[in-house]
Amino acid sequence: xxxxxxxxxxxxxxxxxxxxxxxxxxxxxxxxxxxxxxxxxxxxxxxxxxxxxxxxxxxxxxxxxxxxxxxxxxxxxxxxxxxxxxxxxxxxxxxxxxxxxxxxxxxxxxxxxxxxxxxxxxxxxxxxxxxxxxxxxxxxxxxxxxxxxxxxxxxxxxxxxxxxxxxxxxxxxxxxxxxxxxxxxxxxxxxxxxxxxxxxxxxxxxxxxxxxxxxxxxxxxxxxxxxxxxxxxxxxxxxxxxxxxxxxxxxxxxxxxxxxxxxxxxxxxxxxxxxxxxxxxxxxxxxxxxxxxxxxxxxxxxxxxxxxxxxxxxxxxxxxxxxxxxxxxxxxxxxxxxxxxxxxxxxxxxxxxxxxxxxxxxxxxxxxxxxxxxxxxxxxxxxxxxxxxxxxxxx
Numbered sequence: 001x002x003x004x005x006x007x008x009x010x011x012x013x014x015x016x017x018x019x020x021x022x023x024x025x026x027x028x029x030x031x032x033x034x035x036x037x038x039x040x041x042x043x044x045x046x047x048x049x050x051x052x053x054x055x056x057x058x059x060x061x062x063x064x065x066x067x068x069x070x071x072x073x074x075x076x077x078x079x080x081x082x083x084x085x086x087x088x089x090x091x092x093x094x095x096x097x098x099x100x101x102x103x104x105x106x107x108x109x110x111x112x113x114x115x116x117x118x119x120x121x122x123x124x125x126x127x128x129x130x131x132x133x134x135x136x137x138x139x140x141x142x143x144x145x146x147x148x149x150x151x152x153x154x155x156x157x158x159x160x161x162x163x164x165x166x167x168x169x170x171x172x173x174x175x176x177x178x179x180x181x182x183x184x185x186x187x188x189x190x191x192x193x194x195x196x197x198x199x200x201x202x203x204x205x206x207x208x209x210x211x212x213x214x215x216x217x218x219x220x221x222x223x224x225x226x227x228x229x230x231x232x233x234x235x236x237x238x239x240x241x242x243x244x245x246x247x248x249x250x251x252x253x254x255x256x257x258x259x260x261x262x263x264x265x266x267x268x269x270x271x272x273x274x275x276x277x278x279x280x281x282x283x284x285x286x287x288x289x290x291x292x293x294x295x296x297x298x299x300x301x302x303x304x305x306x307x308x309x310x311x312x313x314x315x316x317x318x319x320x321x322x323x324x325x326x327x328x329x330x331x332x333x334x335x336x337x338x339x340x341x342x343x344x345x346x347x348x349x350x351x352x353x354x355x356x357x358x359x360x361x362x363x364x365x366x367x368x369x370x371x372x373x374x375x376x377x378x379x380x381x382x383x384x385x386x387x388x389x390x391x392x393x394x395x
Contacts, residue, residue: 112138208223212242310381321392
């Protein structure tokens, strides 16, 4: 009898691990071994979750909110999410259009599962968040990449989107503010791009996870508010992880047309059921206790803005490095192509020789760049950029 086991699935064999998590894990392992590592790898606020949010979760636990909730989330939270979109963007929706899921990553994936079939294509703007291509493939579709580099401040044009559309195109992914570049599209720019999607009858997956982390007077745009046609085809993904320093809570949100929201709910019901019930009460407090939440967000945003400006200035002082000033999120995406190394080799040598962790741009579909997260302390930024300058000077 053969002792060989059957092969793993096509999905398991073709999935790529997250490069950002891999770099962060290596940096943390080095730190655990006693090495002085300056990590710019993780996309995670270095602030703790605000106390009033934690208190609400603890109170829910003590009150016995430990049973299953509706798959799409507790009704008060879904209503609060609807109220938020109405107050912030003037978008009128119903709680039935909202699905609360275990993290924005899962919301994105469910949105693709609900709209894509084998043979479909999905337009993925590059530089892209590392999970988009893998999600598209896991949904049975094919990612089609469109690169916008630093010459256009990492923003696509309508013509670039138009050129990527084929008869197989089903979904356009948009991400503003962007991970990994921090690029923010203006409302007018998004309207022109969305017009292309409407023209070709595409769904839009709009990842707006960083919508409240925005600087220099820029304004976030909820893509579903651009027109009635946009509202009818847009899946808006957001969540609590970045704005409220709740990454480990795993609470993301989808606001979508009713038919898509129902499909997403049904998919989730067979995969994960609901987000941890008591955690949803913490998320509810983030939206309901507005003054406390606003004060916490203001503190974080002020720190991120200061770090953004300082890191940007220091990077552009390094000979051979050029960096666009991001308007959102908490990343910078400097160009290091002048050094004649691949970005993978650059990051590997930087970590080994100077103990600075950065993620290569090729992980995001953009060779010749690195992603640096400034969601870390001023001390680490100052020390790390000094080491980076030393490393670049040695090349």
